[in-house]
Amino acid sequence: MHPMKKSLALAAAVLAFAAFAQEPQMNLPRVKLRAGMHVIDAQVAATNEQRMTGLMFRQEMPQHEGMLFVFEQPSQQCFWMKNTLLPLAIAFVADDGTIVNLDEMQPQTTDSHCSTKPVRYVLEMNKGWFAKRGIKAGAKLEGPPFK
Template sequence: MNKFLATCAGAIAALSSCLAWAAEPARLPVISLTAGMHVIKAEVAATDAQRNQGLMFRESLGPNEGMVFLFHAPAGVCMWMKNTLLPLSVAFIGRDGRIVNIEDMKPQSLDSHCAKEPVYYALEMEKGWFKQRNIKPGTRIGGLPESK
């Protein structure tokens, strides 16, 4: 009987590990961006599926980590925070890399936060990241991936 219990305990531990792994959101390729003297490590969400997933279910971000959303044509972009656990700020960015507007977003909210004009990129960072670094509309973000 003890051997059976040990086998069951091992199986439960293995199942728990699998479930924890399955719950961890997939990480996307990371690039370095710049905002003035600040370096950002941004995951790139370039497909519909990646953009739809975004930063959902993430429990933390590093101090200069975020996600850049790449749109392949100028778009009237709106973001929301469904299943997103972290408070975020989003910068909507034009093709030339200049920030159009920045919006703060509450976790797990269905409120829409929209670009004030068609944009090619959106950059999500921890809430307040842009404000704490005096990064405002008109600031240029360097290193953005090419929009095709």
């Protein structure tokens, strides 16, 4: 292949990937979780690629929905909001479903929000979701991942 054609083909591939990468994840597997009497319909981000994209590029999210990030083993988890358009609340969750700590995150920032202890699960909801329902650190989430 001619070097110029090769360069154009590479540029086209990069642009196609960039366009694809800016699509929000809408079709991940889902799991029902409970926080007291509140039911959460959570998309599950379990692969590296799914976790890296998370809720980036989403324009909106229904109040009862969220995203549960599942890691292979407990460790300190840190999240930021680059390319995330929605303000979010984040819960760092132990294996038994206990919320270790909570934080609120502003859209399109690179501030780090980290778990205070090693955790395997992280749940993102719309900003204020936990506070509006009186859910604090120490509260327990219920659902299949925490059995």
